[in-house]
Amino acid sequence: MELDFGKIEQYSKAYKKWLKQIPSGYDYDNCQCCCFAHLLSNAAEKEGFSTYKVCALLSEREGNKKGVSAYLPLADGRGFSEAKWDYHMAFALEVPVYKDSQKTEFLVADPVLFGEQLVTLKQWKQTLSCPDYAFIMARKGMSLQGSPRGYWLSGEEPADLDAHAMGELSALENRVKKQELLSEAVKTNPQLKKNLQKNYLNHYKPLKSMLCRGLNLARPIQKTANCASREG
Numbered sequence: 001m002e003l004d005f006g007k008i009e010q011y012s013k014a015y016k017k018w019l020k021q022i023p024s025g026y027d028y029d030n031c032q033c034c035c036f037a038h039l040l041s042n043a044a045e046k047e048g049f050s051t052y053k054v055c056a057l058l059s060e061r062e063g064n065k066k067g068v069s070a071y072l073p074l075a076d077g078r079g080f081s082e083a084k085w086d087y088h089m090a091f092a093l094e095v096p097v098y099k100d101s102q103k104t105e106f107l108v109a110d111p112v113l114f115g116e117q118l119v120t121l122k123q124w125k126q127t128l129s130c131p132d133y134a135f136i137m138a139r140k141g142m143s144l145q146g147s148p149r150g151y152w153l154s155g156e157e158p159a160d161l162d163a164h165a166m167g168e169l170s171a172l173e174n175r176v177k178k179q180e181l182l183s184e185a186v187k188t189n190p191q192l193k194k195n196l197q198k199n200y201l202n203h204y205k206p207l208k209s210m211l212c213r214g215l216n217l218a219r220p221i222q223k224t225a226n227c228a229s230r231e232g
Helices: 005-019 033-046 121-127 161-188 190-203 205-215
Strands: 051-058 068-073 080-085 087-096 104-109 118-120 133-139
Touching: 005 033, 005 087, 005 104, 005 118, 033 051, 033 087, 033 161, 051 068, 051 104, 051 121, 068 087, 104 121, 118 121
Parallel strands: none
Antiparallel strands: 051 087, 051 133, 068 080, 087 104, 104 118
């Protein structure tokens, strides 16, 4: 069957609109994947789309100790660095994508890995680099790997999922804005850059990945973010 790119373009426009309804900062390799998935799927459901949560997590197969990871481009365009999680979550639309057919496929909306671009479920899986992942999927709001409402896999769920997700993303947006201001300050203050080069790992630990990418203070480091422990 032939893809209908007109349909796909309409889904992409809708997705970009939903992104504008939530705090920004989704280009950072953060651990708020569940918050993005929740709020974006809420927006999609309001427009009548069938939404799912899709999750990549460490396989229980013996010997797999790598965790879940993906390679993200550095801010200066000079290569990639690895982001790691205990698991990674996104939301998917089940939509018709072919000409003259109602046959559906899954398109994944993952702003952490793909920004404003929708990708197929196959593309999403391929981007996550461990060859031995376990993938799980459930309708939005349904149980997912022991999570009663499928919000995250990090233990007890917050009582108000909407408020929790919005609060986490607002905090992330503020951190990103602070990093951008710091980047501008470094450009006009060489001494500030020297001080940061000496102390940023200790004094700016929550921002160390962004500092490395945005300020080019040191050689690219292997960045980690752990969804299960909620460390960002």
